[in-house]
Amino acid sequence: xxxxxxxxxxxxxxxxxxxxxxxxxxxxxxxxxxxxxxxxxxxxxxxxxxxxxxxxxxxxxxxxxxxxxxxxxxxxxxxx
Numbered sequence: 001x002x003x004x005x006x007x008x009x010x011x012x013x014x015x016x017x018x019x020x021x022x023x024x025x026x027x028x029x030x031x032x033x034x035x036x037x038x039x040x041x042x043x044x045x046x047x048x049x050x051x052x053x054x055x056x057x058x059x060x061x062x063x064x065x066x067x068x069x070x071x072x073x074x075x076x077x078x079x080x
Contacts, residue, residue: 003073005029007051010075015041022072023063024051030069051075 010029013022021033021041032038041048046055057061
């Protein structure tokens with residue numbers, strides 16, 4: 001069973017505050033700590049520790065890139 005993390009917990013995994021570097025997409029949290037593309041928590045104009053669901057539509061790639069990443073948790077749904 002995967003742990004559910006809040007947005008503030010995800011934000012701490014930004015490549016600066018903790019050793020883990022995580023990003024979220026469609027409710028899943030992915031570990032990009034060892035990805036050369038996410039050095040220091042930055043990938044082009046995108047920052048780690050965030051939900052990147054809305055930003056993917058502007059990316060030059062599709063969601064297939066997430067298939068190669070390890071899911072470490074689920075992102076807690078935002079309060080309505």
